[in-house]
Amino acid sequence: xxxxxxxxxxxxxxxxxxxxxxxxxxxxxxxxxxxxxxxxxxxxxxxxxxxxxxxxxxxxxxxxxxxxxxxxxxxxxxxxxxxxxxxxxxxxxxxxxxxxxxxxxxxxxxxxxxxxxxxxxxxxxxxxxxxxxxxxxxxxxxxxxxxxxxxxxxxxxxxxxxxxxxxxxxxxxxxxxxxxxxxxxxxxxxxxxxxxxxxxxxxxxxxxxxxxxxxxxxxxxxxxxxxxxxxxxxxxxxxxxxxxxxxxxxxxxxxxxxxxxxxxxxxxxxxxxxxxxxxxxxxxxxxxxxxxxxxxxxxxxxxxxxxxxxxxxxxxxxxxxxxxxxxxxxxxxxxxxxxxxxxxxxxxxxxxxxxxxxxxxxxxxxxxxxx
Amino acid sequence: xxxxxxxxxxxxxxxxxxxxxxxxxxxxxxxxxxxxxxxxxxxxxxxxxxxxxxxxxxxxxxxxxxxxxxxxxxxxxxxxxxxxxxxxxxxxxxxxxxxxxxxxxxxxxxxxxxxxxxxxxxxxxxxxxxxxxxxxxxxxxxxxxxxxxxxxxxxxxxxxxxxxxxxxxxxxxxxxxxxxxxxxxxxxxxxxxxxxxxxxxxxxxxxxxxxxxxxxxxxxxxxxxxxxxxxxxxxxxxxxxxxxxxxxxxxxxxxxxxxxxxxxxxxxxxxxxxxxxxxxxxxxxxxxxxxxxxxxxxxxxxxxxxxxxxxxxxxxxxxxxxxxxxxxxxxxxxxxxxxxxxxxxxxxxxxxxxxxxxxxxxxxxxxxxxx
Numbered sequence: 100x101x102x103x104x105x106x107x108x109x110x111x112x113x114x115x116x117x118x119x120x121x122x123x124x125x126x127x128x129x130x131x132x133x134x135x136x137x138x139x140x141x142x143x144x145x146x147x148x149x150x151x152x153x154x155x156x157x158x159x160x161x162x163x164x165x166x167x168x169x170x171x172x173x174x175x176x177x178x179x180x181x182x183x184x185x186x187x188x189x190x191x192x193x194x195x196x197x198x199x200x201x202x203x204x205x206x207x208x209x210x211x212x213x214x215x216x217x218x219x220x221x222x223x224x225x226x227x228x229x230x231x232x233x234x235x236x237x238x239x240x241x242x243x244x245x246x247x248x249x250x251x252x253x254x255x256x257x258x259x260x261x262x263x264x265x266x267x268x269x270x271x272x273x274x275x276x277x278x279x280x281x282x283x284x285x286x287x288x289x290x291x292x293x294x295x296x297x298x299x300x301x302x303x304x305x306x307x308x309x310x311x312x313x314x315x316x317x318x319x320x321x322x323x324x325x326x327x328x329x330x331x332x333x334x335x336x337x338x339x340x341x342x343x344x345x346x347x348x349x350x351x352x353x354x355x356x357x358x359x360x361x362x363x364x365x366x367x368x369x370x371x372x373x374x375x376x377x378x379x380x381x382x383x384x385x386x387x388x389x390x391x392x393x394x395x396x397x398x399x400x401x402x403x404x405x406x407x408x409x410x411x412x413x414x415x416x417x418x419x420x421x422x423x424x425x426x427x428x429x430x431x432x433x434x435x436x437x438x439x440x441x442x443x444x445x446x447x448x449x450x451x452x453x454x455x456x457x458x459x460x461x462x463x464x465x466x467x468x469x470x
Numbered sequence: 471x472x473x474x475x476x477x478x479x480x481x482x483x484x485x486x487x488x489x490x491x492x493x494x495x496x497x498x499x500x501x502x503x504x505x506x507x508x509x510x511x512x513x514x515x516x517x518x519x520x521x522x523x524x525x526x527x528x529x530x531x532x533x534x535x536x537x538x539x540x541x542x543x544x545x546x547x548x549x550x551x552x553x554x555x556x557x558x559x560x561x562x563x564x565x566x567x568x569x570x571x572x573x574x575x576x577x578x579x580x581x582x583x584x585x586x587x588x589x590x591x592x593x594x595x596x597x598x599x600x601x602x603x604x605x606x607x608x609x610x611x612x613x614x615x616x617x618x619x620x621x622x623x624x625x626x627x628x629x630x631x632x633x634x635x636x637x638x639x640x641x642x643x644x645x646x647x648x649x650x651x652x653x654x655x656x657x658x659x660x661x662x663x664x665x666x667x668x669x670x671x672x673x674x675x676x677x678x679x680x681x682x683x684x685x686x687x688x689x690x691x692x693x694x695x696x697x698x699x700x701x702x703x704x705x706x707x708x709x710x711x712x713x714x715x716x717x718x719x720x721x722x723x724x725x726x727x728x729x730x731x732x733x734x735x736x737x738x739x740x741x742x743x744x745x746x747x748x749x750x751x752x753x754x755x756x757x758x759x760x761x762x763x764x765x766x767x768x769x770x771x772x773x774x775x776x777x778x779x780x781x782x783x784x785x786x787x788x789x790x791x792x793x794x795x796x797x798x799x800x801x802x803x804x805x806x807x808x809x810x811x812x813x814x815x816x817x818x819x820x821x822x823x824x825x826x827x828x829x830x831x832x833x834x835x836x837x838x839x840x841x
Contacts (some may be wrong), residue, residue: 100737101516101520104497104500104513106727108501111504122474129476129494130490131489131495133480134487136480137796148472167699167721197698201698215586215680217665293720302722302723303536303674303721323575325575326575326697346807346829348541349486349487349539349664350674351538351665351725352674353672359475360474362473366471425508436717
């Protein structure tokens with residue numbers, strides 16, 4: 100009655116997961132070893148160094164959290180905030196909303212800065228809000244909004260926050276490995292990402308990094324972190340370099356093999372080269388879509404190369420087109436999310452997916468389906 | 471500088487992860503598809519049915535949580551409890567303590583029933599405590615204590631709780647698939663387990679099941695679930711059978727391929743046959759260890775076949791023996807945990823690991839190392 104699952108392979112051009120390379124799938128399937136095996140501890144040390152490379156940081160606390168990006172988000176919130184803290188939260192898409200939701204669930208107060216979906220977080224509005232609330236503990240925003248394909252100016256936002264000595268919490272789920280992101284240079288205090296976007300690893304892991312200031316904030320808490328699983332002061336003792344590692348939970352051993360391999364691939368290509376590849380292929384895609392008369396949601400200056408929100412042409416059946424692409428071409432693109440559902444498609448060009456051959460296939464398939 | 475990771479394979483006879491079969495590793499490495507791909511939704515439906523089989527339940531809310539067992543524990547606690555709720559928590563090892571920690575972090579009050587490590591939860595004490603606190607909202611206990619290898623009488627404990635209309639929250643991390651466990655028949659309201667023990671899947675996933683009463687309790691909450699990531703009322707809409715699935719977070723697609731395969735293997739063997747195999751091989755191990763003069767921590771009546779806590783013989787160097795087993799024989803056994811560190815070894819016979827050949831290897835290796 101129940102049989103082994105053998106999925107039809109797809110070309111994954113949605114908002115993630117992106118295509119996982121045979122090298123990463125090969126690493127994933129290596130024999131499981133214990134989470135305290137010296138071999139595995141050595142692997143964890145390498146993952147830490149490779150994540151520091153990918154994040155452009157020297158942060159000692161740089162780890163791979165054992166759950167998806169949304170748990171990485173929650174880890175930043177629950178470790179750094181306490182009830183009644185004031186937090187400036189920027190919302191210009193689904194994932195900014197999620198930050199607000201998470202902030203409020205720990206009993207902190209969210210001061211919301213709202214911008215239109217498809218536009219970046221307004222640096223001016225944030226400046227005004229910081230001036231009005233200089234006692235805020237943190238500024239939280241999304242660097243690369245996966246729901247709209249918009250890049251916000253993380254560097255300027257973090258510089259502003261520094262002027263008020265306010266912590267910065269940054270969602271880099273879709274930016275890490277795909278566009279410029281410099282944690283130390285920009286002064287980001289807490290950042291989280293996902294394994295399944297521009298790193299092209301399997302879904303389920305969240306890279307996280309805390310600055311020394313963030314770690315100090317965690318250590319100085321007056322209340323316990325409300326989540327035991329996400330309490331990073333406990334997780335630190337498992338990931339820390341010195342001496343014996345203390346058990347917290349059983350690490351997702353094989354997923355970490357895969358993350359390591361995807362980071363080795365990134366290091367081999369070079370981080371800036373990877374950013375450049377995403378930009379270049381985005382241009383190719385943009386040109387091709389223009390020929391088909393398909394327009395972008397976001398202004399050119401703020402477009403994410405790895406996540407292209409395009410406006411669904413008039414008189415086109417959204418669900419039908421996506422189903423045909425999937426069934427006839429084994430090609431997945433993403434639906435619009437939230438208030439953009441039915442209005443946009445999200446075309447991912449992330450990590451391994453960002454290749455000429457995939458763009459050619461998508462353009463040919465779209466031409467066929469839309470004619 | 472950084473190279474692909476190629477671990478030396480180990481025989482995993484610790485407290486988990488257990489050995490993952492080539493079939494499951496093969497499933498794990500199949501091409502990643504989208505988390506909303508109809509193929510994948512179909513797989514989720516099968517996982518649900520197979521987990522219902524493994525838990526012996528008809529619970530509609532039976533899912534695989536996208537994080538390790540300790541997150542499964544926290545999911546039960548944060549969804550069913552609210553601040554100031556009174557909870558009877560039974561502690562007879564590390565994982566009972568963890569339950570208490572989790573209960574207190576949500577602001578609920580833990581009424582502790584303590585028993586000596588290596589003995590089961592006392593049904594009498596729980597009866598007295600329920601009589602003294604008939605207003606308790608829940609009774610939380612560990613069915614199979616992984617830190618000591620002790621089985622508690624889940625059936626009797628749940629029957630008692632029913633008399634007081636108290637919810638039951640049960641840790642089945644080490645029991646699921648390894649020893650008798652009947653969620654519906656015993657009247658368990660919320661149960662969590664792990665993928666990496668007797669299911670012999672890769673670590674990182676937590677099977678969870680809620681009774682209708684538990685689901686109703688969640689729906690009737692006065693306060694929001696403090697964790698967005700673990701809010702099962704949101705997760706339900708992604709796992710539910712009817713109509714369109716709504717996106718909550720990106721599921722760990724490949725790990726769920728692996729879980730599915732491990733459950734198909736369990737179904738093919740038969741659940742009761744799997745329980746029996748664990749019992750039988752435990753006897754073989756017990757006999758062999760007796761010949762070596764090695765004694766068990768736990769009385770025969772309460773011993774878990776899949777997790778054997780044995781007392782480290784006098785004048786033996788704990789760390790040295792485990793290191794030699796690992797380095798010379800590629801054989802991992804577990805150290806004692808908490809107050810049993812340095813006093814016991816934990817020998818796992820879980821899932822795929824529970825085979826004659828592994829017992830023969832362990833006995834031969836121990837004989838060599840201890841002589």
